[in-house]
Amino acid sequence: MQEKVLMKGNEAIAEAAILAGCRHYFGYPITPQTEVAAYMAKKMPKIGGTFLQAESEIAAINMVYGAASTGKRAMTSSSSPGIALKCEGISYLAGSDLPALIVNVQRGGPGLGGIQPSQSDYYLATRGPGHGDFHVIVLAPSSVQEMADLTGKAFELAEKYRMPAMLLADGTMGQMMEPVVLPDPVETVPEKTWAVTGTGCAREHRIINSLDLSPVNLERLNLERFKRYEKVEAEEAMWESFLMEDAEICIVSCGITARVSRNAIVAAREKGIRVGMIRPITLWPFPKKALLNAADQVHDFICVELNMGQMAEDVELAIRCRKPVARCNRVGGMIPSPDEVLEAIYKAAGKEAGK
Amino acid sequence: MKNNEIIIAGFGGQGLLFSGKVLAYAGLLEGRELSWLPSYGPEMRGGTANCNVILSDRPVGSPIVQHPTILMVMNTPSLDKYESTVVPGGMIFVDSSLIARKVQRQDVTAVYVPATQMAADMNMTGLANMILLGAVIAKTGCVNEAGLADALHKVIPARKADLFDSNMAAIRAGKEYVS
Numbered sequence: 001m002q003e004k005v006l007m008k009g010n011e012a013i014a015e016a017a018i019l020a021g022c023r024h025y026f027g028y029p030i031t032p033q034t035e036v037a038a039y040m041a042k043k044m045p046k047i048g049g050t051f052l053q054a055e056s057e058i059a060a061i062n063m064v065y066g067a068a069s070t071g072k073r074a075m076t077s078s079s080s081p082g083i084a085l086k087c088e089g090i091s092y093l094a095g096s097d098l099p100a101l102i103v104n105v106q107r108g109g110p111g112l113g114g115i116q117p118s119q120s121d122y123y124l125a126t127r128g129p130g131h132g133d134f135h136v137i138v139l140a141p142s143s144v145q146e147m148a149d150l151t152g153k154a155f156e157l158a159e160k161y162r163m164p165a166m167l168l169a170d171g172t173m174g175q176m177m178e179p180v181v182l183p184d185p186v187e188t189v190p191e192k193t194w195a196v197t198g199t200g201c202a203r204e205h206r207i208i209n210s211l212d213l214s215p216v217n218l219e220r221l222n223l224e225r226f227k228r229y230e231k232v233e234a235e236e237a238m239w240e241s242f243l244m245e246d247a248e249i250c251i252v253s254c255g256i257t258a259r260v261s262r263n264a265i266v267a268a269r270e271k272g273i274r275v276g277m278i279r280p281i282t283l284w285p286f287p288k289k290a291l292l293n294a295a296d297q298v299h300d301f302i303c304v305e306l307n308m309g310q311m312a313e314d315v316e317l318a319i320r321c322r323k324p325v326a327r328c329n330r331v332g333g334m335i336p337s338p339d340e341v342l343e344a345i346y347k348a349a350g351k352e353a354g355k
Numbered sequence: 356m357k358n359n360e361i362i363i364a365g366f367g368g369q370g371l372l373f374s375g376k377v378l379a380y381a382g383l384l385e386g387r388e389l390s391w392l393p394s395y396g397p398e399m400r401g402g403t404a405n406c407n408v409i410l411s412d413r414p415v416g417s418p419i420v421q422h423p424t425i426l427m428v429m430n431t432p433s434l435d436k437y438e439s440t441v442v443p444g445g446m447i448f449v450d451s452s453l454i455a456r457k458v459q460r461q462d463v464t465a466v467y468v469p470a471t472q473m474a475a476d477m478n479m480t481g482l483a484n485m486i487l488l489g490a491v492i493a494k495t496g497c498v499n500e501a502g503l504a505d506a507l508h509k510v511i512p513a514r515k516a517d518l519f520d521s522n523m524a525a526i527r528a529g530k531e532y533v534s
Contacts, residue, residue, distance in 0.1 A: 006376075006383050006391070006509075032395055115395070176418045177376075177391040179383050262416035337421055 002182045009147045010035035010174040013077070013103055013167065014043070015182055016151035021189040022073040022101070023049035026063035028056060028082060031115045032171035033105035036077040057082040061089030061102070068098040069208040071195025073155050077103035079171075080121050081112055083129065090164055091130025095210030097194075097225070099158030101151070102129075102136070103167045105174040106306075108333040116333025117171035119255060122310035125168050126284040133222055135229050137165040137236070138283040140254040144178035146281070152183050157236060159190060161228050168283060170306065172256040172335065232285050239287035240279045243269065247276030249348045250294045252315050252325075253304035254280050256335065261304050264341035273349045283311070288318040295319035300348040304328045304341055358412060359497045360420045362437055364405035365429030365450075370484035373510065374427070375406035377488060380506035381498035382410045390418035403432055410497060427491050429453055429470075429484065448491050450483060466494055468532055474525070482525035489529025500530075 007015070014036045017025070025040040037053065044051035050067075054060035060076045067074035078086060083104045093100050106121050108114040125138045137157050139150040147169065154165035196206050212218040243265060244250065253261045258279045268275045278294060280287050294301075301323055303312035309327045316325050328344040330336045361378065363371045372393045379391040392407040407420040426441050427448040428434045434447075434454055441447060443462040451467040458465035468490045470483035479486070492498060498506070504523060511519055 004383065006379055171395070172392065172418065175393055175395050177379060178415070178418075179389065256417075259415075260417040260419070266416070335419060337419075338417060339421075 002184070004179045004181050006177050007144060007180050008035055008175060008177050009144045009169060010105065011039050012144050012148040012180050013151050014039035016148040017075055017101065018043060018047065019183055019185045020073060020152040020155045021186040022075050022155065024067040024072055024074040025050065026052050026054050026060040026076050027078065028054050028060050030079045030082045032107060032174050033077050033079045033103065035174070036103060057085035058089065061086040064100050065089055065093055065098065068093065068100040069196050071192035071197065073189055075101035075103065077105070079105050079107045080109050080118065083121060083124065087130040090136065091132050091134065092210050093164045094130065094134035094136065095132060096208050097162040098164070098208065099162055100164045101154050101158060101167065102164060104169070106168065106170045108331065114333045115171065117256060117306060117335060118331065118333060119170055119257065119306035120331065121168065122283065122307055125166050129166070134225065135284055136163060137232065138168050139165065140168050140281060140283050141173060142255050142258045142279060144176065144180045147173060148180050148182055152186070161232055170255050236282060237285040237287040238281035239290050240281060242277040242279065244276035244278065244294065246274050248298050249273070249275040249300045249302065249345060250298040251275065251277040251302045251304055252280070252291065252311065253277065254283065257304045257306060260336055260338055261341050263338035264345060267338060267342055268345045273345060275345050286314050286318060291315060291318040295322045299323060301325040302328055302344050302348055304336065306330055306335065357497070359410045359424045359495065360422065361408040361425040361497065362405060362420050362423040363408070363427045364403065364433035364437060367404040369429050370481065371404050371429065372406045374484045374488045375408045376510045377506050378408050378410065378498055380509045381502050384502045384505055385499060387411065388413060388415050390415045392418040405433065425491060425495055425497060427487055429487065431456065446495060448487055450487055466490060466533060468529060470529065473528060473532070477528060479521060479525050482521060485522050485525035486529035489526035490533045492526070493530040493533050
């Protein structure tokens with residue numbers, strides 16, 4: 001086990017990726033995730049890896065496609081507007097069943113928006129970031145420790161299911177420093193039976209491609225892919241329950257807003273309100289079962305998000321609209337204070353604020 | 356050790372994020388729970404800059420400091436902005452070379468250190484942040500003084516190791532000014 005160090009979230013992602021055996025980073029700078037690229041630029045040349053600042057986000061994601069085709073662990077990182085540009089390439093990765101890591105340290109939008117934190121790419125990430133029918137695994141860290149842990153996990157899951165994975169963070173998580181124990185280094189990245197590495201005239205050709213002009217074949221490929229997605233949904237959902245044992249109100253929140261909500265929950269508990277939280281760690285697959293179970297227990301849900309209520313819809317779907325789901329939202333780079341969340345808790349508890 | 360929520364604020368370039376990092380590393384070496392959150396973006400380059408540091412015995416929830424127990428300010432706009440947010444009984448540390456006005460609140464303790472002037476007098480230009488930080492640490496005990504040297508070694512990059520002594524001297528000067 002390594003010692004506890006102090007790192008920015010963005011740096012923790014970069015170091016954890018290297019420890020996970022990633023030796024190929026392609027990116028293009030954008031606030032608030034540039035520290036990922038800066039860290040890679042410093043470190044990769046010293047360990048025989050590739051750091052390449054591409055001419056654009058689109059170029060970077062296609063370089064990831066190339067590196068991933070050879071079975072190597074490859075990644076790119078960006079922030080919201082840059083991720084939008086990468087979506088074509090992510091779709092091609094999905095269509096070619098290639099594992100890769102895409103890091104999105106979200107900022108306010110739409111358009112160029114601002115540079116302050118946001119969670120407004122929730123739809124983009126969870127509905128399949130690009131054209132066509134597909135999903136990527138979406139992981140939402142809520143601490144610098146999770147930034148590190150989920151980076152390695154993202155590579156593992158991506159390879160296990162041969163699909164891209166996205167680490168969905170936000171500007172606060174990327175910029176803040178916290179103590180972190182980095183994971184142990186991965187000694188050998190698993191060999192791939194599908195990687196294009198040259199036949200050496202000794203084996204059959206392998207082909208990585210997303211094009212199939214036969215509707216029969218293409219349908220079969222899509223159906224096969226969705227069988228895999230079913231397995232991901234059944235087996236890989238991750239969440240954290242916080243003070244849910246006796247909860248009558250359930251907050252659902254991820255990333256930075258889950259941390260703000262934690263303060264509000266502790267304050268509400270001091271006033272005798274039984275409130276807890278289910279914090280999705282995977283946003284796709286969404287922890288539907290945990291939420292559906294909670295629907296039998298609580299009378300109200302509150303979804304705290306840095307968007308206009310994108311995850312709230314997934315909560316309503318997961319609990320089949322059995323209980324009301326209140327929204328507590330800030331957007332544009334604004335972050336709710338614990339008092340604002342507390343206000344929403346009071347409302348759900350049917351109490352006047354402050355009483 | 357008390358739990359403290361700290362805002363350090365001023366102009367970009369005054370070394371405020373660095374001061375916050377020294378506290379954060381000192382907290383790390385003490386095995387405490389902590390977070391350090393900077394302002395980021397264009398405001399870092401000449402505009403107002405601030406960082407939020409939380410030192411606690413319990414896991415840190417939100418890293419955003421709403422109501423600081425300690426406020427350290429190095430320009431007037433920052434004092435204007437944050438004075439009202441300090442908890443009653445909290446402490447405000449003012450670089451009185453740069454901020455002409457006094458703290459208006461009666462329910463907080465104000466400490467005035469002419470840090471920028473002291474830095475100039477002692478040939479330590481650019482270290483006013485560390486002088487003021489020395490005063491903060493001496494008055495609040497927010498981190499142990501014993502661990503400061505180790506913390507500073509962690510924060511100062513290897514290629515600038517020669518700056519260690521002057522930084523320590525600045526911290527000492529601030530401490531002595533308020534003792």
